[in-house]
Amino acid sequence: MIGLYDYMLLIENLSFSFPAEKGKNPIFIDLSMKVKQGEFVSVIGASGSGKSTLFKLISGLLQPVSGSVAIKGVVTKKILGKVGYxxxxxxxxxxxxxxxxxxxxxxxxxxxxxxxxxxxxxxxxxxxxxxxxxxxxxxxxxxxxxxxxxxxxxxxxKDLLLLDEPFGALDSMTKRSMQTWLLDLWEELEKTVIFITHDLEEAILLSDKIYILGKKERSLREIKVEFPRPRTPDLIYDPLFLEKRKELERLIQHEGQMETMEQ
Known part of the structure; x- marks a missing residue:
């Protein structure tokens, strides 16, 4: 049975809107998220869906309107400095x-x-x-x-690392090399990583699970990635990998975001 302290990050019923927009265009409404210690989790979603804002809430750079963010089972408003960003x-x-x-x-x-x-x-x-x-x-x-x-x-x-599209500006060959390097390092360091990306293949290759951040519903949808580790770049050619990618595309399309995601 998983206890509170088995989660590196536990977000419960988090709501947030910028002060000038409070009550009009909320960024999040009752958002919840669970990340176990040692997991590699990716967050995907269209531009404007709030991915970077979510990171700022987790890191303490922003404060939620309601709900809670717990790091290692401890809920506090003084999160700043407790995660690597x-x-x-x-x-x-x-x-x-x-x-x-x-x-x-x-x-x-x-x-x-x-x-x-x-x-x-x-x-x-x-x-x-x-x-x-x-x-x-x-x-x-x-x-x-x-x-x-x-x-x-x-x-x-810090044991919890937030990586906001770290490979987004790299060419495809360099990106593949960096993905392999990051996987090897993550397995060695046993850190917990939350990773923002627009690249669906990257999200599947790296992650234990993926959260899709809905632009319309302002919510998170959890998708498990069950490919065995260690993983290599050749995994992207596996038929099951391609099926998982199609599943993500269908879910993103359901959210009305497909035109803004990378193909």
Whole structure:
């Protein structure tokens, strides 16, 4: 039996609208969501359905009108700083080197700098960024920037990671490589990941389950993904994978969102 503390994230009856629109155009109405510890969960939906707003509510950047958000079984309005949040853009500081950017979480938490540099150096090697410690963001490729941004998110030390379309701006070949890299790393780190994407294949390949965020109904629909792990990019050619993709397309079409999703 699953208890409250088995959930890394538990959202119950959450409602939200921006102050100027309160009572007129709510973003969410009685939205609920359950994410177990160690799960990889994707959130898909049309532009304007509220995906990034949902992340801001989970991270504490916004406060709900009603309902609750619990992290590790604890309901609190002071969520800010309890999750690792990687927004759509890498937000690497252009005037800082790779190492300088990675040190930012340690500086904000006033951790020991020497110890942090040693730890970061080990992670840089595992992230395939060795030799670029003193490089500036403009000297890195798109994939390297995303790995660096993810490493900075890891360095926050949080168990729940929110990744907002981290591969959306990458070309298809780089994206496939990054998906494989992320899967391998997630299985090693045993973190809980919630991942926003517009790419249906990406959502199926990476996830244990998928939430479809309805633009009309302002609700979440849960879809389980039961393909065994570990998974490889070749899975996208499996007939069962294609059937799962068609299922998602039908559900999205039912929500009236199909024209705005990637094909």
């Amino acid at each position: 990687m927004p759509q853009k890498d937000l690497l500081m252009p005037w800082r080197t790779l190492m300088g950017n990675m040190l930012l979480p340690a500086e904000l938490s006033r951790s020991d700098k020497k110890r942090s540099i040693k730890q970061i150096s080990e992670w840089i090697d595992r992230f395939g960024l060795t030799g670029y410690e003193n490089a500036y963001p403009h000297e890195l490729s798109g994939g390297m920037k995303q790995r660096a941004a993810f490493l900075r998110t890891i360095m926050t030390g």
